[in-house]
Amino acid sequence: xxxxxxxxxxxxxxxxxxxxxxxxxxxxxxxxxxxxxxxxxxxxxxxxxxxxxxxxxxxxxxxxxxxxxxxxxxxxxxxxxxxxxxxxxxxxxxxxxxxxxxxxxxxxxxxxxxxxxxxxxxxxxxxxxxxxxxxxxxxxxxxxxxxxxxxxxxxxxxxxxxxxxxxxxxxxxxxxxxxxxxxxxxxxxxxxxxxxxxxxxxxxxxxxxxxxxxxxxxxxxxxxxxxxxxxxxxxxxxxxxxxxxxxxxxxxxxxxxxxxxxxxxxxxxxxxxxxxxxxxxxxxxxxxxxxxxxxxxxxxxxxxxxxxxxxxxxxxxxxxxxxxx
Ligand SMILES: [Zn+2]
Numbered sequence: 001x002x003x004x005x006x007x008x009x010x011x012x013x014x015x016x017x018x019x020x021x022x023x024x025x026x027x028x029x030x031x032x033x034x035x036x037x038x039x040x041x042x043x044x045x046x047x048x049x050x051x052x053x054x055x056x057x058x059x060x061x062x063x064x065x066x067x068x069x070x071x072x073x074x075x076x077x078x079x080x081x082x083x084x085x086x087x088x089x090x091x092x093x094x095x096x097x098x099x100x101x102x103x104x105x106x107x108x109x110x111x112x113x114x115x116x117x118x119x120x121x122x123x124x125x126x127x128x129x130x131x132x133x134x135x136x137x138x139x140x141x142x143x144x145x146x147x148x149x150x151x152x153x154x155x156x157x158x159x160x161x162x163x164x165x166x167x168x169x170x171x172x173x174x175x176x177x178x179x180x181x182x183x184x185x186x187x188x189x190x191x192x193x194x195x196x197x198x199x200x201x202x203x204x205x206x207x208x209x210x211x212x213x214x215x216x217x218x219x220x221x222x223x224x225x226x227x228x229x230x231x232x233x234x235x236x237x238x239x240x241x242x243x244x245x246x247x248x249x250x251x252x253x254x255x256x257x258x259x260x261x262x263x264x265x266x267x268x269x270x271x272x273x274x275x276x277x278x279x280x281x282x283x284x285x286x287x288x289x290x291x292x293x294x295x296x297x298x299x300x301x302x303x304x305x306x307x308x309x310x311x312x313x314x315x316x317x318x319x320x321x322x323x324x325x
Pocket of ligand 1 (some may be wrong): 053073078
């Protein structure tokens with residue numbers, strides 16, 4: 001805005017009614033949020049310029065739309081912006097993304113997030129799983145040194161699904177009708193090394209074949225696998241050809257040879273379970289999204305800032321390794 005235009009605008013502000021002043025304040029607030037989120041989004045392309053369609057790195061600026069820079073690929077001629085091909089593509093209300101990311105970083109429920117960000121509950125729910133799609137996919141791909149593995153179980157849930165129910169809905173999470181392992185429990189394998197790298201797997205079955213498929217590509221050949229003597233895990237370690245150190249917790253043994261234990265993975269599992277309680281049971285269909293969410297916030301001892309969470313959501317500067325304390 002030119003200086004003389006601004007002078008007129010500035011003087012006109014004095015004639016606003018209180019209601020109009022409120023509208024202008026809200027508008028400026030919204031613009032401020034968009035101005036802080038846009039550079040973060042644009043940095044995706046600036047960090048690694050590549051066409052989302054063919055992967056070519058020769059791209060050129062091509063106007064702008066929806067407040068974002070557009071690009072055109074010189075190889076395949078596709079046009080795109082920094083969000084094309086990401087789970088956040090075409091998602092509206094960018095001015096609320098940072099606030100929403102803070103809600104996720106703080107682990108709030110859908111109801112709480114919807115009210116805090118002034119969006120409909122359905123929007124808050126849809127956003128949750130769009131925001132969690134990338135963090136879910138970004139788990140450790142290689143564990144080195146001493147790795148600890150543990151199996152844990154989550155109650156099978158069709159929450160939010162109206163069709164294809166195998167049984168009547170449980171109210172607010174509920175309990176399994178049969179105790180212990182049963183078809184009502186979904187097995188999850190959690191594996192963690194001493195650098196804090198973590199990978200988790202929702203398994204169809206907690207048998208040797210399924211565990212082996214998860215662990216084989218994950219564990220370096222010289223890794224040592226510590227478990228709480230689970231038979232299937234031991235059999236998998238033999239199959240992969242790595243050293244297995246079973247810790248007989250049932251016999252009161254906690255640590256073997258001073259370094260072999262499963263305390264990191266067990267502590268992680270406890271934090272995960274405690275954190276999950278607030279959701280009163282999660283739909284099995286989305287379970288891995290929640291595991292990814294927990295993995296992301298678990299990497300910090302202190303509260304995670306919204307920009308860090310949104311960066312992870314956008315796949316920017318994602319650092320998996322962080323030292324365990
Ligand atoms: Zn291309």
